[in-house]
Structure formats: C-alpha cells, structure tokens
Amino acid sequence: MKLLLLLFQLGLILRADAQTPDACALSPTNRAPENSDISVTCGTENMDLSIYLCPIYNAFYNESLMVLNNQITNSRCYGTADFIAVPPRLRFSFPINTTSLSFCNNNFEITTQVGTGQFSDFSNVQFVNISGTVTSIDPAAGTITYRPQILYKFSCKYPMQYLLNNTNLAVSGVTLAIKDNNGTFLSTLSIQLYRDQQYQQILTIPETGLDLKTKIYVSVKATNLTKKFNVLLDRCFATTSPYPTQSTSYDLFVGCTRDAQTVVEQNGVSHTATFNFEAFRFVEHKNRTVSAFYLHCVTRLCETSTCSSLLPNCGTPRIRRKREVETVSSNATITSPIIVVGNQKTGVNNGGSYNGPLVAVIMCFAIFSALP
Structure with a gap:
C-alpha cells in the first residue's frame, strides 16, 4: 500500500x-x-x-x-x-x-x-x-x-x-x-384517465362525449424515480383550453379547498397520486352539444420522510390564498388529453362506474355551473 x-x-x-x-x-x-x-x-x-x-x-x-x-x-x-x-x-x-x-x-x-x-x-x-x-x-x-x-x-x-x-x-x-x-423529472411525469376504481381500464371518450356525472379516475405518475421521493399534487384545475393561462379555469382542488364531487385518494405517499370526480360541463358551453376541456395538475416531488408535513392541514380553518394561473407555465404543466362531456345524463356510464382521470374536468364544470 x-x-x-x-x-x-x-x-x-x-x-x-x-x-x-x-x-x-x-x-x-x-x-x-x-x-x-x-x-x-x-x-x-x-x-x-x-x-x-x-x-x-x-x-x-x-x-x-x-x-x-x-x-x-x-x-x-x-x-x-x-x-x-x-x-x-x-x-x-x-x-x-x-x-x-x-x-x-x-x-x-x-x-x-x-x-x-x-x-x-x-x-x-x-x-x-x-x-x-x-x-x-x-x-x-x-x-x-x-x-x-x-x-x-x-x-x-x-x-x-x-x-x-x-x-x-x-x-x-x-x-x-x-x-x-424544465426539470428532468418532467419528462417522466404522466397523467392518465381511467374508468374503474382499480385504475386498470383506460377511459375511452366517445364522440358524443361522456355522460354527465360519469365517475372518472385520474392518475399522475412519475417513473424512473428512486424510493427517496414521492409525487405530491398541490393543485388540479380544468380549463377550456389546452393552455392553462389562456382560458377560463376552475380548481378541482387546491390545498383543503375542493369540489364536493372530488375525492383525493392517494397523494404524497408513492410515485403515483390519484383522485376521482364526476363529469360535468362548463356553463359557457351551454349552447353546445358537448363541452370540451383539459385537466392540469401542479405536481412536485417530496422526500418520503417529510411528505406528510407538506400536505395541507385541513383540520383547522384557514384563509385560502388565491393562486394566479398566470404564474404557472403551460410548458411545464402536466396536462390531460381533451375531455368531452355531453349535454345530458342518460343513466348509462359508458361501460361501468367511472372513477377516473376525467375527475378534474368534471370538477371544473361543476364549478362553472354555479357561476352567474
């Protein structure tokens, strides 16, 4: 030596x-x-x-x-x-x-x-x-x-x-x-819409659009990550344009504020975050046969040992701060394929109960339907 x-x-x-x-x-x-x-x-x-x-x-x-x-x-x-x-x-x-x-x-x-x-x-x-x-x-x-x-x-x-x-x-x-x-992780981040609670059946949207209140499930997944990090959704919102800064938008959930039909199932606990809600229409599309929009999710990584501390504490009231969509880059936002919803509910859920990726879109319509 x-x-x-x-x-x-x-x-x-x-x-x-x-x-x-x-x-x-x-x-x-x-x-x-x-x-x-x-x-x-x-x-x-x-x-x-x-x-x-x-x-x-x-x-x-x-x-x-x-x-x-x-x-x-x-x-x-x-x-x-x-x-x-x-x-x-x-x-x-x-x-x-x-x-x-x-x-x-x-x-x-x-x-x-x-x-x-x-x-x-x-x-x-x-x-x-x-x-x-x-x-x-x-x-x-x-x-x-x-x-x-x-x-x-x-x-x-x-x-x-x-x-x-x-x-x-x-x-x-x-x-x-x-x-x-753009971060390296961005290329490994994907969003997928499903029609079942097990996140196995990809949601197919017919030309006539989904029925109102169709249960749809959303999965945001990061690949090629180590066990040191998890995926954490801070906010998901829908817009009538594929670009989140150029059209009307509505939050499906941000922090503790969420639509009544939106359920966040898994967040900050693995490489995949999931939530679901029911399909809805934007009020501005009231004279159209179908309502079309996109889902955008603000996503970040968190260290596994501290993810729980980054989740919002919804047990105590707090003042919600308004997020300006203009601060979010459309190039970096993870965006879903177009979501199309018909103008009525037929009682048929396109092959089953949908708890998937169209949740964001549904939330957006529900929100805008309440607007004057």
Missing part, C-alpha cells in the same frame, strides 16, 4: 512539471487564481463546472492536480482540460440523480422553506442543495511548499417542483448559467 501511494505521489510530481500551455501565454487569465474563475451550470441532468485553466498553471498546478472534494484516488473525480476554449478551461460534469449522493463525496442536503414568489401558494417548499469543492493537490513531498492552495466552492439549489416557469436555481459564490428550463 505504501508503495502504491509513493508511486501515485511520484506520478503527480512528474505531471506537475508540465510547461505552461501556449494557449495561456497571451491569455488575460494567465494570472493568479481568483474566486470568480469558476462558473457552474445547474442543469436538470448534470451539474457542470467550468474553471479557468491558465490561473491553475500560473499557480504551478495543472489539470491532473485538481480534484473534486479531495478524492485523489478516484479517477472519475478529475476534470478534463479544454484548450480549444478561449480562454482554456478545466471542466467537470456529474449527474443529478441518486449517484449525486455519493459521487465524489458531494454534499446532498434537503431543506424545507416557506413558499414565496412563484411558490407563494405552497405553505412549504422543499429544495435539494448539492455542493462540494474543487481543490488542488500539492505534489510536494517535503516539509514546505511554494505552491498556493487552490479551493473553489460550488453549489446548486434545486426546488423539487415539476411546474416551473424557469427552474429557480441559485449558486453560492460563483457565476450561474442555466442550461435547462
């Missing part, structure tokens, strides 16, 4: 003797290292670090002597030199998934904060903070050294939300570049 460590140190010393690259000779970054030399891209699939390379050479180091979180024996924790970039840069990239918990010993912390701004309707919002350092390895084997210690700190703060206008990211002490607007 001592021999291996000795060979490793010898390798560092040999690599450290590399000459300053030509690309740095005339570069304005050929100077002593500064805190602003690092920039961080908080992407939805990866965190990417970019560090000016010339200051590292100026301090008598090179790319082989810079490592994540002092993990000197892990080859995956070293960056890649990019001499084509102007100025030259040292790049690191690592995935934002379960491996982030242990990847090169990065710190992974979940915090809960009171919702503000875009999340002002949420009493609590959870964030994931991933942080670490890039440090220099001094190959000097003696008692003293003439090389300065280099340490760059980085962090990315991700809200565990699906529906965001722009992913709200914050980086501590460094320059921030946003690579993606």
Whole structure:
C-alpha cells in the first residue's frame, strides 16, 4: 500500500512539471487564481463546472492536480482540460440523480422553506442543495511548499417542483448559467384517465362525449424515480383550453379547498397520486352539444420522510390564498388529453362506474355551473 501511494505521489510530481500551455501565454487569465474563475451550470441532468485553466498553471498546478472534494484516488473525480476554449478551461460534469449522493463525496442536503414568489401558494417548499469543492493537490513531498492552495466552492439549489416557469436555481459564490428550463423529472411525469376504481381500464371518450356525472379516475405518475421521493399534487384545475393561462379555469382542488364531487385518494405517499370526480360541463358551453376541456395538475416531488408535513392541514380553518394561473407555465404543466362531456345524463356510464382521470374536468364544470 505504501508503495502504491509513493508511486501515485511520484506520478503527480512528474505531471506537475508540465510547461505552461501556449494557449495561456497571451491569455488575460494567465494570472493568479481568483474566486470568480469558476462558473457552474445547474442543469436538470448534470451539474457542470467550468474553471479557468491558465490561473491553475500560473499557480504551478495543472489539470491532473485538481480534484473534486479531495478524492485523489478516484479517477472519475478529475476534470478534463479544454484548450480549444478561449480562454482554456478545466471542466467537470456529474449527474443529478441518486449517484449525486455519493459521487465524489458531494454534499446532498434537503431543506424545507416557506413558499414565496412563484411558490407563494405552497405553505412549504422543499429544495435539494448539492455542493462540494474543487481543490488542488500539492505534489510536494517535503516539509514546505511554494505552491498556493487552490479551493473553489460550488453549489446548486434545486426546488423539487415539476411546474416551473424557469427552474429557480441559485449558486453560492460563483457565476450561474442555466442550461435547462424544465426539470428532468418532467419528462417522466404522466397523467392518465381511467374508468374503474382499480385504475386498470383506460377511459375511452366517445364522440358524443361522456355522460354527465360519469365517475372518472385520474392518475399522475412519475417513473424512473428512486424510493427517496414521492409525487405530491398541490393543485388540479380544468380549463377550456389546452393552455392553462389562456382560458377560463376552475380548481378541482387546491390545498383543503375542493369540489364536493372530488375525492383525493392517494397523494404524497408513492410515485403515483390519484383522485376521482364526476363529469360535468362548463356553463359557457351551454349552447353546445358537448363541452370540451383539459385537466392540469401542479405536481412536485417530496422526500418520503417529510411528505406528510407538506400536505395541507385541513383540520383547522384557514384563509385560502388565491393562486394566479398566470404564474404557472403551460410548458411545464402536466396536462390531460381533451375531455368531452355531453349535454345530458342518460343513466348509462359508458361501460361501468367511472372513477377516473376525467375527475378534474368534471370538477371544473361543476364549478362553472354555479357561476352567474
């Protein structure tokens, strides 16, 4: 073991003797290292670090002597030199998934904060903070050294939300570049309408529309998630347009406020959230043969150990705060296929009792039917 460590140190010393690259000779970054030399891209699939390379050479180091979180024996924790970039840069990239918990010993912390701004309707919002350092390895084997210690700190703060206008990211002490607007989880989130309480039979909507008060069931599911997170529905509402910001809308449920025919069956306890309600029509469609609308659900992730604390406490009265639909991005909202309801109830439930995905739509119609 001592021999291996000795060979490793010898390798560092040999690599450290590399000459300053030509690309740095005339570069304005050929100077002593500064805190602003690092920039961080908080992407939805990866965190990417970019560090000016010339200051590292100026301090008598090179790319082989810079490592994540002092993990000197892990080859995956070293960056890649990019001499084509102007100025030259040292790049690191690592995935934002379960491996982030242990990847090169990065710190992974979940915090809960009171919702503000875009999340002002949420009493609590959870964030994931991933942080670490890039440090220099001094190959000097003696008692003293003439090389300065280099340490760059980085962090990315991700809200565990699906529906965001722009992913709200914050980086501590460094320059921030946003690579993606929509979260990775968004691509794995789906909504499905069913006709049965077991969520087995997909709901098929006839051209003439569903009968009024047809029981329909909605399932919002996230795939490719770890057991660390569950799906939590904060709000589901219906609109007459596929775009939640461009038409009349009505909340099927938001917090403790919900339509009398809406039943939230499962929420914040697994990778799937479910609810049901009865089909209804929008009053504005009173002169039409059918009423057509869409269901939209504001969905987020919650850490399994804290999901229960994020659910609304409906045991005590509270003032409901109005959520402005304009704050929800149509590009990020999980939206159902079109839901069509006929203008009468025939007493036939299209093949059975429906407790499924059309619930949201039904709620919306029920609500608007009460409007003047």
